[in-house]
Amino acid sequence: MKIFIATAKLDDIRWAHSHGLVDGVLTTPTLLTAEVHPAGASDLLGEICRVAAFPVAATVGAVNASDVYRDARELAKLSDSMIVQIPFVEDAIEAIRRLSAEGIRVAATLVFNAAQAVLAAKAGAGTVCVHIDQIDAQGQDGVEMIAGIHRVFQLHGVECDVLAAMPRNAAQFTGCALAGADAIAVSPETLRALLLHPLTDRGIDQ
Secondary structure, eight states: OOOOOOEHHHHHHHHHHHHTTTSSOOOOOOHHSOOOOOOOOOHHHHHHHHSSSSSSEEEEEEEEEEHHHHHHHHHHHOTTTTTEEEEOOOGGHHHHHHHTTTTTTEEEESSSSSHHHHHHHHTTTSSEEEEHHHHHTTSSHHHHHHHHHHHHHHHHHHOOOOEOOOOOSHHHHHHHHHHOEEEEEHHHHHHHHOOOHHHHHHHHOO
């Protein structure tokens, strides 16, 4: 199972990489916008790719086929390890198919159930990114959704990774791992919190 750090902060990425705790970086437009960078988001992404030689996921800024394809090609030029995140909407399916056929790594985002996940995989996505925090906010069980998608993929031999994004704590992280997530993306704060346990502190005190 792989762990991604969900941030655009270079210091957090360097810390996680130097400690050997993560296998990649997941960014979103919101995370990139929050970081002040004089050269803009594209140069910031390029700098993130240079910090460490592991996959970096970045989202296209379009939803129609031609613009998605164009933006994805530009993102892919930043690094051989770039994973292009594309919102899974009907207008983007054509672009997903073209990009995957050209060997560009594609992750479908805004996937919230097994039906969407199967269709995204059939369209050519190599990863489906499921934000369990958003599912939980709708009164559903995000961890159970990960388990359901994993079961469907295994049952029908679907070759697509399931990335569980933004578990809030160690219990949800463990739940996602047990549910069969191929990768889990956590915030820097959650990643640091996973290192802690009251019994560990008590043992140090003793």
